[in-house]
Structure formats: C-alpha cells, structure tokens
C-alpha cells in the first residue's frame with residue numbers, strides 16, 4: 001500500500017535575529033534525512049519590525065518565494081498561510097508576542113525563557129487552553145534522541161537512586177566586546193545568565209528526578225547571583241536545589257555564567273550504583289560514560305551521532321508538528337506546567353540572591369526580571 005503523503009506544518013517566523021536564523025535553517029532540512037516520513041515543514045511568512053530585515057532574512061537564508069515578508073509581527077499572526085508561529089524575539093517580548101499570536105488563532109512555539117515570570121506563563125497557558133491552541137517553550141534539548149536515551153537509562157535504575165547532580169552551562173561571551181544593547185546582556189530585554197543560559201543547567205537538575213512535576217511541589221533553593229555592575233544583569237548564577245523527600249533525596253547543584261567557560265564535564269549525575277558523565281554540551285548532549293561504583297566493572301560508553309546537517313532544532317519542530325496534527329494542546333515532553341515550574345524556580349533563585357524569606361515567594365510573582373533590573 002502506498003504510504004500517505006507527509007502532512008506539512010506552515011510556519012510564520014517572528015524576529016530575524018540569531019536564533020530565528022538557526023531555527024529556520026534546521027526547518028529547511030528534509031525530515032526524511034532523519035528518518036521522519038510523516039511530516040514536513042514549510043516557512044510561509046517572516047515578520048520583522050522592518051520590511052528591510054524581513055526581506056533580507058528571506059534572501060540570506062534561501063527561504064524562496066514560498067515565504068512572504070511582513071514589516072510587522074501582526075501581519076504574520078493574521079496570515080491565513082500560517083498554522084504555527086515561532087517566536088524568536090528577546091525574552092522580554094515573549095509574553096506580548098505569544099499572547100497576540102494566540103489571540104489571532106495561531107499555535108505557538110516560543111523561545112526560552114517562555115516569559116519573565118511565572119504569572120505571565122500561567123496567563124499564556126490558560127489562554128492557549130481557552131483558545132484550544134498548542135503552546136510550547138522551545139527547550140530543544142528535551143527532544144534530542146540522546147536526552148531521551150539518558151532519561152531512559154536513569155529510569156532503568158542502573159544508576160541507582162540519584163544522589164547528586166552537577167549541571168553547568170557557562171559560555172564566555174566576551175562581555176566587554178559586546179554592544180551594550182546586545183540582547184543577552186540587555187536588562188530591558190531580560191538578558192542575563194539566569195534566563196539566557198540558566199534554563200539548560202536547570203533542565204538537567206529536573207529531568208533525572210522531577211521531569212514533569214504535577215501538581216507542582218517546588219524544590220527549596222539556596223542561591224547566589226552575581227550582578228555585573230556595568231551591564232546591570234546577572235553574570236553568574238549558582239543554586240542548590242533540595243527536592244521534597246517524596247520526590248527525591250538528591251542534591252542538585254546548578255551553575256551558569258556569561259563570562260566563564262564550563263568545566264570539561266558539564267553534567268554529572270551520581271547515583272547509589274554509579275555515575276553518569278555527559279559527553280558534549282549541556283544543551284546538546286552527545287552521549288555519556290557510565291561508571292559503576294562496584295569495583296572491577298568496566299565503564300559503559302554510549303555516543304549518539306550528532307547531526308551532520310543542522311543543529312538539532314528540527315526535533316523540537318517535529319514534536320510541534322506531530323502534536324498539532326494529533327490535536328494536542330501541549331507536548332508531553334515539555335509541558336506548560338514544566339515552563340511554569342522553571343519560572344518559579346528562577347524566581348526563587350532571585351529570592352535566594354535577595355535573601356528574601358521563602359514566605360515572600362508570592363510577592364515576587366508579579367515582579368518581572370526586566371522590571372526588577374530597571375528598578376536597580
């Protein structure tokens with residue numbers, strides 16, 4: 001019997017910066033090259049704050065005549081040729097952009113961090129549900145075959161009870177060399193380590209023990225954040241997460257920095273029977289080395305081929321398409337509750353820095369990270 005033709009998801013892209021480019025180039029790769037035959041992607045619209053940037057983006061990335069340019073985001077949201085909107089704007093803009101796209105009836109994949117606080121994430125989650133539209137934060141790492149294999153390995157019990165997790169993502173962005181208004185260090189755009197690279201360190205503190213907390217039982221957090229006085233953003237963040245005993249006895253240590261590099265092993269998960277050392281970066285694991293505690297047992301090494309074409313953002317795009325075609329409103333691998341939890345943990349890291357008592361958590365819900373920084 002001939003197989004049915006792949007279903008095509010039509011994407012509208014919002015913002016023409018660095019991550020939009022990388023995501024689009026991955027979307028252009030034929031899914032068949034990664035063994036995916038049931039779906040396809042098409043970029044039908046690109047929206048920018050200026051017409052010039054939208055047309056240039058289409059030309060530079062070889063998107064062809066099928067992609068229409070628009071000098072506003074609103075025109076993408078209202079385009080009948082768009083099924084799903086990809087939001088690649090700075091984090092401070094995500095809430096407004098996602099709200100507008102959902103209100104216009106579009107499914108949404110929004111870059112991380114989904115919003116700047118938990119209250120905004122909760123509003124978006126309710127809106128998507130009310131409108132019966134798909135919404136997901138673009139934590140691409142969750143969709144790597146290597147990530148799925150690591151989760152399965154831990155769940156198999158081979159590692160024993162998870163006792164300690166060390167997870168870091170630090171990249172030296174050469175801060176003095178950056179333009180003062182660069183997105184990653186711009187306080188008004190919610191720049192800073194906590195929201196820019198911190199979500200990846202946090203991901204590996206949650207996945208092994210706390211993959212989809214529901215209802216949310218938050219870990220307690222002791223945190224330290226270093227603010228860069230010149231840029232007025234956080235440049236280093238460190239935290240120790242302690243989970244409710246019913247969830248895990250593990251200690252999870254997470255660190256991130258915008259002006260240092262990671263240690264050679266970025267993620268290390270230690271269990272009662274052995275330890276799992278990641279090969280490759282926190283955001284894109286390429287494999288692992290498992291060493292048994294038991295003397296005399298040989299290490300197990302597993303490596304996953306990294307994509308020869310593209311970066312691997314296509315796996316999250318495939319998930320979005322598959323969910324939308326199946327009529328799902330969220331992904332089981334990256335739920336909206338997951339995004340809300342992450343925002344609450346980030347809030348508690350802020351509280352840790354400010355040495356605010358835990359009882360004041362709710363007061364912080366209304367504070368946006370960019371707003372907090374503007375207040376100095």
Ligand SMILES: NC(=O)c1ccc[n+]([C@@H]2O[C@H](COP(=O)([O-])OP(=O)(O)OC[C@H]3O[C@@H](n4cnc5c(N)ncnc54)[C@H](OP(=O)(O)O)[C@@H]3O)[C@@H](O)[C@H]2O)c1
Nearest residue numbers: 015016017018019048049053088089090091111112113183
């Ligand atoms: N998943 C990942 O691996 C990954 C990697 C890097 C970044 N990110 C996330 O992606 C988002 C964008 O980061 P980026 O590095 O791509 O930033 P970027 O290069 O500065 O691009 C952001 C784009 O957003 C648009 N924009 C809308 N409002 C803006 C404003 N007020 N100021 C500046 N630009 C504005 C601009 O496009 P137009 O002028 O065309 O409208 C701009 O080119 C951030 O939320 C970041 O956390 C994710």
